[in-house]
Amino acid sequence: MASAKEVNLSTQYAELNRFAQNGEYERALKSANKILQHAPGEEKAFHCKVVCFIKLDKFQEGLKAITNQSNLSSNLIFEKAYCQYRLNQTHEALKTVNSCSNLSLKLKELKAQILYRLEKYEECFDVYRDIIKNSNDDYEDEREANLSAVISNLCVEDPKRDVPQLREHTYELSYNAACQLISRGQYQEAEKKLKIAEKLCRESLEDDGASEEDIEDELGIIKVQLAYCLHVQGREKEAQAIYAAVLKQKPADIGLVAIISNNLITLNKDQNVFDSKKKIKSATLDGLEHKLTSRQRKKIALNHCLLALYTNQGEQCQQLCERLQQNYPDMGVEAALIRAVQLAKDGKTKEAATVLDKCSVKHKDRKLALKLAAVQLLLTDGDRKEACKILQTLGDATFKPGIVSALVTLYLADNNREGASVVLKDAVDWYRKNKVSTGDLSTLWRQAAEFHLRGGEPNVAAKSLEELLRLNPGDKKTLAQLVVAYAQFDPAKAQALSKELPPLDFTNRADVDALETSNWMMGSKVIKKAAAKVEPSPKPDTPRDELLQKKKSKRKRKPRLPKNYNPDVPPDPERWLPRHERTGYRKKKDRRNKDIGKGTQGAATGASDMYDITKMPSQQVKASPNPHGSPAPESAGPRQQQRKVQQKKKKKGGKW
Numbered sequence: 050m051a052s053a054k055e056v057n058l059s060t061q062y063a064e065l066n067r068f069a070q071n072g073e074y075e076r077a078l079k080s081a082n083k084i085l086q087h088a089p090g091e092e093k094a095f096h097c098k099v100v101c102f103i104k105l106d107k108f109q110e111g112l113k114a115i116t117n118q119s120n121l122s123s124n125l126i127f128e129k130a131y132c133q134y135r136l137n138q139t140h141e142a143l144k145t146v147n148s149c150s151n152l153s154l155k156l157k158e159l160k161a162q163i164l165y166r167l168e169k170y171e172e173c174f175d176v177y178r179d180i181i182k183n184s185n186d187d188y189e190d191e192r193e194a195n196l197s198a199v200i201s202n203l204c205v206e207d208p209k210r211d212v213p214q215l216r217e218h219t220y221e222l223s224y225n226a227a228c229q230l231i232s233r234g235q236y237q238e239a240e241k242k243l244k245i246a247e248k249l250c251r252e253s254l255e256d257d258g259a260s261e262e263d264i265e266d267e268l269g270i271i272k273v274q275l276a277y278c279l280h281v282q283g284r285e286k287e288a289q290a291i292y293a294a295v296l297k298q299k300p301a302d303i304g305l306v307a308i309i310s311n312n313l314i315t316l317n318k319d320q321n322v323f324d325s326k327k328k329i330k331s332a333t334l335d336g337l338e339h340k341l342t343s344r345q346r347k348k349i350a351l352n353h354c355l356l357a358l359y360t361n362q363g364e365q366c367q368q369l370c371e372r373l374q375q376n377y378p379d380m381g382v383e384a385a386l387i388r389a390v391q392l393a394k395d396g397k398t399k400e401a402a403t404v405l406d407k408c409s410v411k412h413k414d415r416k417l418a419l420k421l422a423a424v425q426l427l428l429t430d431g432d433r434k435e436a437c438k439i440l441q442t443l444g445d446a447t448f449k450p451g452i453v454s455a456l457v458t459l460y461l462a463d464n465n466r467e468g469a470s471v472v473l474k475d476a477v478d479w480y481r482k483n484k485v486s487t488g489d490l491s492t493l494w495r496q497a498a499e500f501h502l503r504g505g506e507p508n509v510a511a512k513s514l515e516e517l518l519r520l521n522p523g524d525k526k527t528l529a530q531l532v533v534a535y536a537q538f539d540p541a542k543a544q545a546l547s548k549e550l551p552p553l554d555f556t557n558r559a560d561v562d563a564l565e566t567s568n569w570m571m572g573s574k575v576i577k578k579a580a581a582k583v584e585p586s587p588k589p590d591t592p593r594d595e596l597l598q599k600k601k602s603k604r605k606r607k608p609r610l611p612k613n614y615n616p617d618v619p620p621d622p623e624r625w626l627p628r629h630e631r632t633g634y635r636k637k638k639d640r641r642n643k644d645i646g647k648g649t650q651g652a653a654t655g656a657s658d659m660y661d662i663t664k665m666p667s668q669q670v671k672a673s674p675n676p677h678g679s680p681a682p683e684s685a686g687p688r689q690q691q692r693k694v695q696q697k698k699k700k701k702g703g704k705w
Contacts, residue, residue: 058088065097074104095121099128108132127156134159137339139166154184161195168343170202190219197225204232205344217242220249224271236278243275269300273309280312289316304340307332311349319359326360329353347377354387358394366391381408382415389422398430406439417446424455433459437468448479457500470506473497477512498530507537525551 061084068077078101084094095118102111112132115122122129126149133142146152146160157180164173177196184192193215200212217223227242247268254264276291292309300306310328317325332349341349350373357366367388374384385408392401405423410416420439427436437459440452447453453476460469477497501510514531528550535543623631 058084058091061087062093065094069097069101074101077101078105090121092121092124096125096128099125103128103131106135108135112136127153127159130156130159130163134163134166139163143167154180158192165195165199166339168202170199170206174199174203190221194219194221194225197222198228201225201228201232202342204229208233217245220246220253220271223249224274227274231274231278236282240275240278240282243271243278247271247275265298266300269295269298269302269305273305273312277312280316285316289313292316302340303331303334304337307334307337307341307349308345311345311352314352314356322356322360325356329356343377347380350376351380351383354384358387358391361394363391363395382410382419385419386422389426393426398426399432399435402426402435402439413446417443433463445479448476470501470509473500474509477509481512495527498534502530502534507534510534511538 061080065077065080065084068074068080078098081094081098081101084091085098088094095114099111099114099122102108102114109132112129115125115129115132126145130142130145133139133145143160143163146156146163149156152160157176161173161176161180164170164176174196177192177199181189181192181196197215200215203210203212212229215222215226217226223242223246227239227246230236230239230242250268250271251264254267259267272291272295276288276295279285279291280288292313296306296309310331314325314328314332317328329352333353338346350369354366354369354373357369370384370388370391374381385404389401389405392398392404402423405419405426408416408419410419420443424436424439427433427439437456440456440459441447443452447456453472456472457469460466460472473496498510498514501507511531511534514527514534518527518531528546532543532547532550535546628634
């Protein structure tokens with residue numbers, strides 16, 4: 050019986066081996082189950098069963114079998130970790146691999162893949178470098194391509210990092226080299242590399258006998274990366290054409306479709322929002338968390354928030370921003386800014402300022418930027434008091450010259466001189482205590498000193514002037530102001546300091562006579578008028594010709610004379626009158642029309658004198674009434690009368 054059983058097992062194993070060699074894993078799985086029915090303790094049959102599950106992509110069944118048969122799966126660490134890895138249980142897969150003390154080559158490669166999925170690129174780089182160093186087989190190109198992909202991601206985190214130079218003889222290596230250049234911002238060089246990678250990919254797949262559809266599917270990722278290079282360089286139309294062409298091929302990789310959709314959304318910006326709404330659905334499908342890196346998912350989530358902002362979807366925008374901040378804490382600033390903009394668009398300015406003010410950020414500069422943005426919103430709403438409260442809670446940044454200036458201006462706008470004085474006083478004390486150098490503070494010290502001197506606080510002003518004098522030791526103006534300040538509360542110190550001032554000697558430089566004659570107590574306009582009237586009296590011995598010559602020299606410009614000016618002929622007394630009002634013109638007119646009267650048409654010649662106002666007696670001339678209440682014209686000159694007559698003659702018999 051024992052020999053018959055052994056013969057039966059050997060026959061079944063032979064059948065199992067035949068099915069496995071032919072790739073008939075369904076039949077091989079049945080053969081393995083038959084063996085395990087007759088001999089439940091057969092580890093080889095169980096191992097074959099698990100491998101068949103993996104080959105058939107039934108990773109859940111394979112992992113379940115390993116978990117249920119722990120007595121037979123103690124040595125199946127690789128298979129268990131691989132099933133967990135394919136089921137996206139990445140952390141559990143890493144624990145399974147690390148449970149083995151002595152890692153084989155295939156376990157090291159699996160560990161490298163798991164670390165890459167977990168975005169632990171430093172550890173992944175070390176593992177791949179160890180594998181390449183200690184292996185010698187036909188998979189060298191694949192390992193080198195994986196290593197170059199790891200290096201590309203390391204360059205994204207640190208563009209200035211020194212990395213080893215790898216070969217570029219395959220399209221995968223050339224593509225990854227282009228990705229490294231992109232991470233360093235060298236887009237033109239990356240564009241050239243990607244075109245080379247596209248050419249190598251097409252040649253390689255054609256040599257392998259791949260179909261055109263398979264070639265285009267493989268070229269999709271290279272073309273999308275090329276379009277991204279064009280996109281970043283500002284060649285948006287070219288990039289958009291490539292994106293659309295790749296989408297038209299309907300690639301099977303949902304991760305690639307998501308990246309294309311996201312990039313098209315950024316090209317649309319606030320235009321073509323209906324197309325962007327369609328694209329965002331493709332960029333936010335379920336399952337993309339395992340296809341995209343966290344950096345890519347983060348960018349898509351941010352663009353989703355911006356799209357909701359552009360389309361005025363207030364509630365959705367707030368929800369998406371909260372989710373963005375929850376999933377990616379390092380995007381808190383961007384989420385807060387988008388939320389604040391949406392609230393401000395809805396007219397909720399104070400709520401927007403509160404969101405910015407309460408946003409928790411560790412980075413000081415970014416926190417300061419949010420606070421200042423909140424202040425700007427409050428100022429646009431006219432709430433100066435709340436703006437001052439926020440500026441006062443900036444910590445050490447409150448004492449920056451720009452912040453101090455803004456606070457003083459806001460307090461003075463509210464007539465709060467005391468608050469402005471306290472701000473300047475605190476700033477002076479802080480800089481004296483901390484000895485912080487933030488550039489040239491001379492303007493701050495001088496403005497603070499002048500402000501406190503005007504406000505009757507000479508002791509506070511003296512502190513600012515002391516700091517200003519320390520920065521500019523030889524400044525006499527500052528020294529004089531300091532003496533004035535000391536004189537108001539410490540005369541002895543003012544007296545001692547005044548000895549450093551330069552002596553005042555006006556005897557050699559000042560003209561006493563000029564000072565006495567000048568009306569310096571009057572205003573500047575009066576002084577100018579007086580100076581214009583006062584002329585120095587000529588000396589008695591000055592010749593008359595010299596005096597005339599001086600007067601002539603004071604003339605500003607020479608008179609301008611006509612071109613045909615003749616000094617012997619007197620000028621025409623009527624030269625300023627219009628031509629039709631001159632005497633010659635009038636005589637010529639009378640001679641030509643001596644029989645035509647100027648009165649009303651149809652009236653007799655004698656009757657016209659009745660209506661000629663110049664021939665009426667003086668007692669009959671009266672002012673005409675003004676029924677409309679408007680001022681009467683001063684006088685109707687002959688120019689207007691003549692024009693009226695001429696206009697009537699021109700219109701007579703003409704066409705209207």
